[in-house]
Amino acid sequence: MPKPEFIPLPGYRQFPPEEMKRRAADFYEEIKKRRTVRDFSDQPVPVEVIQDAIKAAGTAPNGANLQPWHFVVVSDPAVKRKIRIEAEKAEKEFYNEKAPEEWLNALEPLGTDENKPYLETAPCLIVIFSKNYEETETGEKIQHYYVKESVGIATGILITALHHSGLATLTHTPNPMKFLNKVLDRPSNERAYLILVTGHPAENAKVPDITKKPLEEIATFV
Numbered sequence: 001m002p003k004p005e006f007i008p009l010p011g012y013r014q015f016p017p018e019e020m021k022r023r024a025a026d027f028y029e030e031i032k033k034r035r036t037v038r039d040f041s042d043q044p045v046p047v048e049v050i051q052d053a054i055k056a057a058g059t060a061p062n063g064a065n066l067q068p069w070h071f072v073v074v075s076d077p078a079v080k081r082k083i084r085i086e087a088e089k090a091e092k093e094f095y096n097e098k099a100p101e102e103w104l105n106a107l108e109p110l111g112t113d114e115n116k117p118y119l120e121t122a123p124c125l126i127v128i129f130s131k132n133y134e135e136t137e138t139g140e141k142i143q144h145y146y147v148k149e150s151v152g153i154a155t156g157i158l159i160t161a162l163h164h165s166g167l168a169t170l171t172h173t174p175n176p177m178k179f180l181n182k183v184l185d186r187p188s189n190e191r192a193y194l195i196l197v198t199g200h201p202a203e204n205a206k207v208p209d210i211t212k213k214p215l216e217e218i219a220t221f222v
Contacts, residue, residue: 037168039205040122062150122199172185201212
């Protein structure tokens with residue numbers, strides 16, 4: 001791998017303290033409106049919005065800049081149908097056989113079960129794959145590092161970018177997810193990380209009346 005040249009930090013802007021505080025507060029006010037949605041409209045989404053959100057995700061910090069991710073955007077109804085069938089099969093087994101009682105009790109107030117109609121209704125599924133290694137054309141394997149951490153950060157940026165553009169999302173992780181490699185024809189060096197259901201909320205969409213922990217419970221300043 002060629003050694004990169006180092007250049008002056010591009011694009012950085014330092015803001016006065018008062019503007020920094022305003023920008024931080026404004027961002028918090030926007031992002032705290034983000035909610036996980038399970039009732040989606042089938043209203044189409046401009047592909048450019050999805051493309052720019054994925055490009056934003058691709059700017060995420062990652063181990064050795066090896067960028068160990070791949071995003072598959074699914075809008076074909078037939079493919080979404082296949083994903084729903086396989087996901088519900090896995091979820092039925094999870095809810096009825098695999099899930100510990102504590103986990104089921106934690107999920108019960110949210111009303112989730114093995115039925116996942118949003119996998120077909122939403123106009124777009126973004127299936128995120130992590131890559132443990134890269135294989136070159138000559139067959140050489142390039143090991144990737146901090147893969148889960150890197151893909152997790154990229155996913156967070158993607159969710160934030162989609163929210164900023166006016167879309168709702170739902171993170172879905174059927175267990176197991178190996179079927180996604182087959183359905184989406186992805187290579188063996190990739191592993192499904194999660195399905196990000198993306199679109200506009202349905203007109204009658206409802207979400208649980210829940211709150212987030214306050215700052216003093218999630219942060220310590222020393």
